[in-house]
Amino acid sequence: MxxxxxxxxxxxxxxxxxxxxxxxxxxxxxxxxxxxxxxxxxxxxxxxxxxxxxxxxxxxxxxxxxxxxxxxLPPITIGRVATNRPAEPAITQSTLAVKADAARLLFNVSCASVTWAIIDSGIDGSHPAFASHDPVTGAPGPTRVIGTYDLTLIQQLLDPRYISSLFREGAALTPEQQTLKARYQLNLKLRGMADTDAPRLGRQLADRLDNGFELDWGLIEPFLWVEAPGTPSRGHGTMVAGVLGADWRGDQAPYTVRMQGICPDIKLYDFRVIGADGSSQEFDVVAALQLIRYLNAQADRRTIHGANLSLSTIHDVTSYACGSTLICQECDRTWASGVVLVAAAGNRGHERYMLAGGAELGGYNSTSITDPGNAEGVITVGATHRAFPHQYGVSYFSSRGPTGDGRSKPDLVAPGEKITGPVPDVGLTTDDGTSLAAPHVSGAAAMLMARNAELAGRPQRIKEILCGTATDLGRERYFQGAGMLDILRALQSV
Known part of the structure; x- marks a missing residue:
C-alpha cells in the first residue's frame, strides 16, 4: 500500500x-x-x-x-554519551527495602524534633554514627544521645541491706552514695520518718515495684542518671540505636555519608537495662517504662515520643495470663500515656521441643511471641529478609503468633537478616534478629510524628497507619502480621 x-x-x-x-x-x-x-x-x-x-x-x-x-579496535557502536557523575555511598539495604530514603526525600522529613528511648544494653554515644551534623557544611557536632540512665542499679537502690550500709556510722561513701543518702534523708523527713527507717522505706519501694505500682521517681531518678556514660560492654543497644538513627559520615570535608539509619537526625535516650554479663531483670525494664512516664510528666524535660524494646522474656504461663505480666501491664500503661512502644517479636520461631525422656525434636514453634511483644499496647515486629522479602518471606527464626490467648501477633514485619549497624569503639558489624527489625518500625513511627505533629501522643493511630499500609508478602497472617513495613506508603496515606 x-x-x-x-x-x-x-x-x-x-x-x-x-x-x-x-x-x-x-x-x-x-x-x-x-x-x-x-x-x-x-x-x-x-x-x-x-x-x-x-x-x-x-x-x-x-x-x-x-x-x-x-x-x-573492533567497530564501536555508541548508543549514549553521558557525563560521569559522582557516586554516593549506599545506605543500608534494609533502609532502602522499607523505602525510608524515598520517604525522607519526597516529604523532606526531619526527625530532629523527635526523641526516642532505646531500652537495651546501652548506646556508645561517642560513636561517630550518633554525632549531630551542621545542616550546611555537614561538619560533626555534639552527640545526639542526650541522656543516659542505668536501670541495672534499681535493684541495688531498693535493697534494704544496701540502704542500711549507707546509714552505717563511719561508712566510707562514694559521692554518688552520699547523694543517694542525702535524698533518702530528705524523703524520710518529708514522710516524718527517722534515718533508722531508711531500710523500711527501701522495702516499701521494692514492694511497689514488685506489684507494678509507681516508684518514688523524685527520689530515685537522680541516682540512675549517668553524667559521663562509659562505653557499653555489649554492642546490642548501639547496633539497635544505629538502625534507628545512625548518621555516620567521613572524618573530613565533604563528610561523605558512610551509613545512615531510618532517622539520621533523631534524638536518643539511652536506658540501660542489660548488664555487662548480658543479663537483665524484668523489673529493670518495668522501671524504665515508669521512668519514661515520669520524665514526660516534668515540664522542664524533653518529651520522649517513643521507645524501642529489642529484648524478650519468655511468657510464664504458670503465673500470668498472656499479655498480663508485669512488663506487659507496664507497656499498656505507657502506651495509654501517649508513648509509642515498638517491641521485637522474639527469635524463637525455630525451637527444639523436649520430648518425654529428654529427647529433642527440631521444628517450628507454632506460638512463640515473647514479652513484651505479647502486650496489646506495643507494635510487635517480626523479621524478614533485608532486600528480598517477597522472595524469602518471614525469617525462620522470627517468633510466630498468635499469642497464647489467641490474639493476632506479630503486627507487621521488617528487615531483620544480615542487618548492618554500628557497634562500640567505632565499629561496624552485621547481625540477624527481630531486635534489628524493631528499630525500622520505631523509625517509621518517628517519621510519621515528625511529618504530622498531630500524631504525637497517639500511638494507636500510628499503629493503625503502619499496619494499614504494610505490603502483603503472601504469607500466613501469624507469620507476617499485616505484612512488610512500607514507610513511603505510610506517609502518603496521611
Whole structure:
C-alpha cells in the first residue's frame, strides 16, 4: 500500500549538515567537553581524526588511559554519551527495602524534633554514627544521645541491706552514695520518718515495684542518671540505636555519608537495662517504662515520643495470663500515656521441643511471641529478609503468633537478616534478629510524628497507619502480621 502525499503538509526541509549537527551538539555540552563531539564523530566514521589536543583529552578520559589507536579496535557502536557523575555511598539495604530514603526525600522529613528511648544494653554515644551534623557544611557536632540512665542499679537502690550500709556510722561513701543518702534523708523527713527507717522505706519501694505500682521517681531518678556514660560492654543497644538513627559520615570535608539509619537526625535516650554479663531483670525494664512516664510528666524535660524494646522474656504461663505480666501491664500503661512502644517479636520461631525422656525434636514453634511483644499496647515486629522479602518471606527464626490467648501477633514485619549497624569503639558489624527489625518500625513511627505533629501522643493511630499500609508478602497472617513495613506508603496515606 502506498502512502499518498498530504497537500496540506509543510514542505520537507533539507537535513542539516554534519558541521551544523556537530555545532548544535557542542552547544548542549557542559563547558570544556566540546572536544567529545569531534572524538565521537571520528569513532562513528562521520568526522575527521581529532587533533592532538583532543586526542590527549580523550586518552585521559578513557579508563586505564588506553592508547588512542582505533586501528586495533573492533567497530564501536555508541548508543549514549553521558557525563560521569559522582557516586554516593549506599545506605543500608534494609533502609532502602522499607523505602525510608524515598520517604525522607519526597516529604523532606526531619526527625530532629523527635526523641526516642532505646531500652537495651546501652548506646556508645561517642560513636561517630550518633554525632549531630551542621545542616550546611555537614561538619560533626555534639552527640545526639542526650541522656543516659542505668536501670541495672534499681535493684541495688531498693535493697534494704544496701540502704542500711549507707546509714552505717563511719561508712566510707562514694559521692554518688552520699547523694543517694542525702535524698533518702530528705524523703524520710518529708514522710516524718527517722534515718533508722531508711531500710523500711527501701522495702516499701521494692514492694511497689514488685506489684507494678509507681516508684518514688523524685527520689530515685537522680541516682540512675549517668553524667559521663562509659562505653557499653555489649554492642546490642548501639547496633539497635544505629538502625534507628545512625548518621555516620567521613572524618573530613565533604563528610561523605558512610551509613545512615531510618532517622539520621533523631534524638536518643539511652536506658540501660542489660548488664555487662548480658543479663537483665524484668523489673529493670518495668522501671524504665515508669521512668519514661515520669520524665514526660516534668515540664522542664524533653518529651520522649517513643521507645524501642529489642529484648524478650519468655511468657510464664504458670503465673500470668498472656499479655498480663508485669512488663506487659507496664507497656499498656505507657502506651495509654501517649508513648509509642515498638517491641521485637522474639527469635524463637525455630525451637527444639523436649520430648518425654529428654529427647529433642527440631521444628517450628507454632506460638512463640515473647514479652513484651505479647502486650496489646506495643507494635510487635517480626523479621524478614533485608532486600528480598517477597522472595524469602518471614525469617525462620522470627517468633510466630498468635499469642497464647489467641490474639493476632506479630503486627507487621521488617528487615531483620544480615542487618548492618554500628557497634562500640567505632565499629561496624552485621547481625540477624527481630531486635534489628524493631528499630525500622520505631523509625517509621518517628517519621510519621515528625511529618504530622498531630500524631504525637497517639500511638494507636500510628499503629493503625503502619499496619494499614504494610505490603502483603503472601504469607500466613501469624507469620507476617499485616505484612512488610512500607514507610513511603505510610506517609502518603496521611
Amino acid at each position: 502506498f502512502k499518498h502525499a498530504n497537500p496540506g503538509a509543510p514542505s520537507a526541509q533539507p537535513a542539516p549538515s554534519q558541521e551544523d549537527q556537530a555545532a548544535a551538539a557542542k552547544s548542549t555540552l557542559p563547558l570544556g567537553l566540546d572536544w567529545l563531539v569531534d572524538v565521537v564523530a571520528f569513532l562513528v566514521g562521520t568526522g575527521d581524526a581529532p587533533d592532538a589536543d583532543d586526542e590527549a583529552k580523550a586518552e585521559q578520559a578513557v579508563i586505564g588511559h588506553a592508547a588512542f589507536d582505533t586501528e586495533s
